[in-house]
Structures are given as C-alpha cells and as structure tokens.
Amino acid sequence: MTHDLLVIGGGAGGMAAARTAARLGKTVALVQDGEVGGDCTFTGCVPSKTLIEAAAQGAPFDRAMQRVQDTVARIAATETAQVLRGEGIDVIEGRARLVGPGAAVVGERTVRAPRLVLATGASPLVPDLPGLRDGRYLTNESVWDLRERPASVIVLGGGAIGCELAQAFARFGTRVTVVEALDRLLAKEEPGAGRVVAEVFTREGIAVCTGTKVTRVHRSSPGSVRVDLDDGSTAEADWLLVAVGRRPNTDGLDLQAAGVNVDDRGFIPVDDRLRTSADGVHAVGDVTGWLQFTHAADEMGRTAALNALRRPLRLRFRSDAVPWVTFTQPEVARVGLTEAEAATRHGRVAYLPMTEVDRAIAADRTDGFIKLIAGPRRMTGNLAGGRLLGATIVAERAGEMIHEVAVAMRSGAFTGRLAQTVHAYPTWSTGIRSAAAQFFVDHNGRRAEPAAAE
Numbered sequence: 001m002t003h004d005l006l007v008i009g010g011g012a013g014g015m016a017a018a019r020t021a022a023r024l025g026k027t028v029a030l031v032q033d034g035e036v037g038g039d040c041t042f043t044g045c046v047p048s049k050t051l052i053e054a055a056a057q058g059a060p061f062d063r064a065m066q067r068v069q070d071t072v073a074r075i076a077a078t079e080t081a082q083v084l085r086g087e088g089i090d091v092i093e094g095r096a097r098l099v100g101p102g103a104a105v106v107g108e109r110t111v112r113a114p115r116l117v118l119a120t121g122a123s124p125l126v127p128d129l130p131g132l133r134d135g136r137y138l139t140n141e142s143v144w145d146l147r148e149r150p151a152s153v154i155v156l157g158g159g160a161i162g163c164e165l166a167q168a169f170a171r172f173g174t175r176v177t178v179v180e181a182l183d184r185l186l187a188k189e190e191p192g193a194g195r196v197v198a199e200v201f202t203r204e205g206i207a208v209c210t211g212t213k214v215t216r217v218h219r220s221s222p223g224s225v226r227v228d229l230d231d232g233s234t235a236e237a238d239w240l241l242v243a244v245g246r247r248p249n250t251d252g253l254d255l256q257a258a259g260v261n262v263d264d265r266g267f268i269p270v271d272d273r274l275r276t277s278a279d280g281v282h283a284v285g286d287v288t289g290w291l292q293f294t295h296a297a298d299e300m301g302r303t304a305a306l307n308a309l310r311r312p313l314r315l316r317f318r319s320d321a322v323p324w325v326t327f328t329q330p331e332v333a334r335v336g337l338t339e340a341e342a343a344t345r346h347g348r349v350a351y352l353p354m355t356e357v358d359r360a361i362a363a364d365r366t367d368g369f370i371k372l373i374a375g376p377r378r379m380t381g382n383l384a385g386g387r388l389l390g391a392t393i394v395a396e397r398a399g400e401m402i403h404e405v406a407v408a409m410r411s412g413a414f415t416g417r418l419a420q421t422v423h424a425y426p427t428w429s430t431g432i433r434s435a436a437a438q439f440f441v442d443h444n445g446r447r448a449e450p451a452a453a454e
Helices: 012-023 038-042 045-056 061-076 081-086 160-171 191-203 294-309 339-345 358-363 398-411 416-420 430-437
Strands: 005-008 028-032 090-093 096-100 103-106 109-112 115-118 122-124 152-156 175-180 207-210 214-221 224-229 234-237 239-242 246-248 281-283 324-326 331-336 348-353 369-375 387-395
Touching: 005 012, 005 294, 012 028, 012 038, 012 081, 012 115, 012 294, 038 045, 038 061, 045 061, 045 160, 081 090, 115 294, 152 160, 152 224, 152 234, 160 175, 160 191, 160 239, 160 324, 175 234, 191 207, 191 331, 191 369, 191 387, 224 239, 281 294, 324 398, 331 398, 339 369, 339 387, 348 430, 358 430, 369 430, 387 398, 398 416, 398 430, 416 430
Parallel strands: 005 028, 005 115, 028 090, 115 281, 152 175, 152 239, 175 207
Antiparallel strands: 096 103, 103 109, 122 246, 214 224, 224 234, 324 331, 331 387, 348 369, 369 387
C-alpha cells in the first residue's frame, strides 16, 4: 500500500509528524518498534521529572518509583497505537529497514510513500571504558527498574541527565558522587550556571569531581562497583549511573539504501527545513543530534510534515527561540545564545543575582541569577534595547520564567518590551523586568555591559 507520508519512529517527533499529516487529510503510516511514546514517556522526561518531584516532596523511594510507574502509565494511555489509529494513522508495529528513499520493509510488509520522515530517536551512550560492561551500571533507561533505594551511586557525567538524577537520589538519602571529565557541571550552559549547581550540590552533600576521568571500572563484589579515577584515587558505590551522552538509533535502518548521509557520530544532519541528503527524506528529533529535547522534536515533526506535504511551502525550524531546562533545584533554563557566543555579535548583557529578587528572598531561594543578552538590530541598532539574543536563568522557577524571553525572541519584540511590561509583585518574573531595565538605565547600581568571551 502506498501512503502520502511514511514516518519511522513513534516518539514525540514521529507522532507530531504523523498527526500533522492526518490533520491535512493525507494518508500516513507510522512504524514503531516498541510502544508508541518513545524515550520521553517511558525512560526520559516523564519518569525523571516524576522522580524529581517525589524526591523534593520527601516521598520514600519505593513510593516514588511506584508513582513513576503510575505517571508513565497515565500519560502513555493518551498516545497508544489504538489512539493514533483512531486519528486516521496507520500504525505498523515492528522494526523498519529502508529499501529506497520511498520504501521500507517491516517484517514481511513493504510500506511505500513518496515522502519520508525519520524520527527514530537516540539511546544512552555507553562508553568503551575498560571493565564497564562487566560492572554494575545503570543508564537513564534501566534506572527505572530499581525497586530498592541504593545506599550509594556514582554518576558518570555532569550534564543535564546526570545532574537531575544525582540530586534526586541524594534527596532520597543515597550517597552520591558526580564525576565529570570537563572542568564544570552543565558544560553546555553559562559557566555561572554550572558553578551555582555545584555549590548547591556540595551544600546538599553531593560529592562533585570535575576535571576528572574514570579510567577503569571494577565489579568489586556482587553488590558494588569501584571506579579508578585519573588522579589516582578510587570511588566505590552500589551502582554506577552512566550519563555521558546519547547515540542515534539507526542500527538496522540501512540509511544508505535511501541515500541518507550521517555525520561522524552517526547522527543524521539536516538543514533548517529538516531535509536530509536524500530528496524527499526528512529527519527530526534526537536522531539529528540537534536540540535533543521533546518539545524540539515535537516542533520539528510538525515542520517536517508540512514541508513534505505542502510543497512548495518551506517552513524553517527556528532553533534560536527554542528554550530548554535542566530540572535541578534551582532550575537552569536557557534560550538562544550564551554571553560568550554573543561577544562576537556586539551583544550586551544584563545580569541580576537572585539575591536581589524579592520573591526569591521571601522564599529563601536566592541561589542563581538572571542573564539577558541583547544585540543591535540590522537597521535600528540598539534602539529600544535592540533585539534579544538569548537568556540564561538559574532560579527556583527558571523553567517557567524563560518562556517570557522565548516569546519575545520568537515575535521579534524589542528588548524594551520586557522592561515596559508591568509584572505582578512579588513574582519570580519581576526579575526579568528588573534585568531588562538595565539596558536603559542604572537599575539598583547595575547596568548592561558588553558581552565578554569566556
């Protein structure tokens, strides 16, 4: 059978593409190996944020893990194969293998379509570390199989996943050590963000080892694991949690048969219209290696489907206005450029520590800061504050606060609009207005300054 669109992968990006096609009145087939919903629902965002909330609320570990299962089941029930079929999507269960740019084999069935969207996602990267595969290690996929709280955990990797799970386990009473090879936690964020999180971790009893590499893993006993560090020391724990990155899910897909190129890490490169190297083939979500977030995959899926089916429509995926959040406490939220990235664009930076935000003082949650970055417009320069280039917010409610900046960036608003907008007092977001005011006046002794490279 020939469809208008073939989507391979049933996570956030694949579902968005398939649903968009169905709403356009097109015939669409969605191939999924496993349950629809993908990584986010079963091993990513949904379980991890449930665990984080349960830990913050003081729930016992066993009840927290039951809450994780219940939450996953509740959300998964809204996006099953049966639900999608009710929306007019032909859901095919199985593993797809490409046999050309417009065809794939699933079991004994050949599915054809002139347009294809690849949305197969990514999986935890397990490094080729001596002794690791013989040791006791977990990933963000297998950690949800735990039913008893481990007494101790070594977290390998200080990125978003590692930091979120490290703090959650520590709050259940687990002794946690974070080992990060780079010189700071959350290395993709502003340096100040990683410093704040490291300070909070240390205060909460989490051992932070940055600039440190694991050289070998040993299974020291049936119920523990020991790691050798490059400074000559060792660390031992019940489990090693590996959180060092992601790898694309392309095994067995036979991308070459469709003329789809991959980069040196195996991800599928796309342009801002989500096109791959093969005509008629788009890719979205984590498999592209570009903004590996559920909400980004969702937006990519819709954009790719529209571009594939409503030619010559050519929508661009705007990554510059897509925010993201690391759900530690305090949260770390980001959209657009960092200060160092803006330094070559004549950017200016407004900085406000949370110690000067009244709501943070009232809540006794003053860790963090707000950093707004603006640059000149092409024709009007810095008139009305110029245009927003990015922001980083480290605060209790940073994940909610960042969207005000994202809307301003997406709509092309002048930076001055943030300073003009009346904010309810005392809210966390009053800090956004106070920071934006620095682009125009001396605000409580602070004024925007030129962006500096690291």
